Amino acid sequence: MYEVDFLPVEATDGEPSTRNGDAITIHFTEDATGTERVVVIDAGFEAVGDDVVEHVTRYYGTSHVDLAISTHPDRDHIEGMRTVVEKLDVAELMVHCPKLHASPRDVQQHFRDIAAVDDLIRSANAHGTRVAEPFTGESRFGGQLTILGPAEGLYETLLAEHLGEERAGTMTRATAIAAGGLRDLFRSVAAWSRPAETLAEDVETSARKETSVVTLIRCDGQRLLFTGDAGLRGLGAAADRYESLLGPFESVPITLFQVPHHGDRHNLSPAVLDRLLGHRGQPHTPTLAVASSADDDPKHPSPMVANALSRRGATLVATEGEPVWSNHGAPPRAG
Template sequence: MIRIEALPARDGDCLWVEWEHEGRTRRMLVDGGRGRAAARRIEALSIDDRHVDLVVCTHIDADHIEGILDLFAQPPAGFTAGEVWFNGQRHLRDDVTGPRQGSRLELILGRAGVPWNARFGNGAVAVAEDGPLPVKQLPGLTVTLLAPGPAELSSLDRAWPDVLAELDDPLQGRRGPDPDAGVDLAALVDRLSTPDESAANGSSIAFLAEHADGGRVLFTADAPAAPLLAGLRRLAPDGAPVPVALCKVPHHGSHHNVSTALVAALDCPNWLLSTSGAGHGHPDRRAIARIVAGSPGATLWFNYASGTTAEYAEPGAHGYHAVHPAPGHEGIALEVENGRVTEVPL
């Protein structure tokens, strides 16, 4: 059984993952969102039980990395991490000679002495251009890496100075009124979307986690559809949909990242959306339309009841089911076991 808590991290991702192995609770943190959601979750544990087996910082966007920076810069008492997966500037290309500027997280991890990308030989967490996908064994959990690849890391390398500048821009990515407001979801499925071309999003670490009981969860971070599809097709070269019990919807439900082809590549009845909708207005109605059209009877799990998610409480003729946090609460916790997903107390 895999337990996933989509913690309230405003517009970002902060996913707390637990599973049992040999009588012990194992833990993974995927991103830190904004604020101190990750640190608070660790502080809720007994001080002598604050070990996290793996911390994954999927990419350098502020709504994913901010809480990780806080966690390692000012760690809760007793906090330890078995390993960190994070692609810093040093991992973006192999032919670099001479000094290069590192990010703040690179500096912090270097000082902390935490094992960093150790399962990847201290190199980039990335898939090769061909051959089998990397498969890494955690105690009781199998992790198959789907993205990023060399092209995505090279793109981030070229854009690194601009990406760093964007992290401090509070208006970056903000949008105006939703052009799809009021349009029936069925009419939005085939409305065109330009692909996400953000170098930072393209570098997202995306992976499939599988527990021994058969529970399978797809963690997509902010990855665009193209590298996710490439990874899924390598996982299932016969073109059959890849069965997963739960998919964390890429980029908080942006229509630039959720394509009809991506939804069709998955046999997935449950879709988790992590966002308050602040600033960027996620999830996009086109993304929701593609999910519910391509996954009939799907359940949409939201970690916020907000202005951008409330409308989905009433499925109408579209046949999906939506679950929001209880009134007055934020965040949602799910258990994935034998292909089934159920809500549990947070």
């Protein structure tokens, strides 16, 4: 049995918001022992942490979390995790510790949101939660949960790139957002108006987002892949690990695929999707693809990503202000 809940994450002050985030809860039965396990992957903005706590206690009937994973330290993923650690009984927290992999002074000066990482680790230590780093090869629950990436070496490379980018400040964020917004607008129109592939091969994801933890959970013969905000480098390395463990994707396909970075067009390419899900008209298996996206965000999930997924037989579902529940063998829920 398993059930996966993608909670809606939107940072608002009572007004419509385009700010996306991730908060995922997972409840499954360990194959070898029959023990029920609870995992939380990211917990959205600060206010969402209470939603995660209420959801776990209400729907899973417990205040115990076996494992919490912080995929990367962007606010829309990490802020709510401190509330989860403080209000639930969390046995273990997996989170990258940048100060262990670069100059602590450099990290303190140039790593955005390092205070959120430090506060989360301090809170975990204060509440008796074991802390570990999520690198390739780590596994839990008899191997049912496996960290596919990043490897420690790749993480350190990406961390150095991120710190270098922050020091250099080569392009203001405001300029980048404005330019990207116009490009996305024109490309979105093209994606809806053409049946052809519109997703590009040469997309780039920031080094910071590429550090995202990629997690595989196997249960009841199903394979669930959680990707955070990973891009082509992170997903490619994770795919290599997947195939070294299980074999080619066409033989052991993905059942559930978390669309990375809320369905952003900078995180996926046709080649990566061909590998993970299958070629156009030749899907490895029917796949449920889930994107955590704000209801008022017109760019996420990107129409180009939606088009590319549908061409490969995937059913795309976006949260857009509502929770998404996927299950196999779980008791039905009212409503």
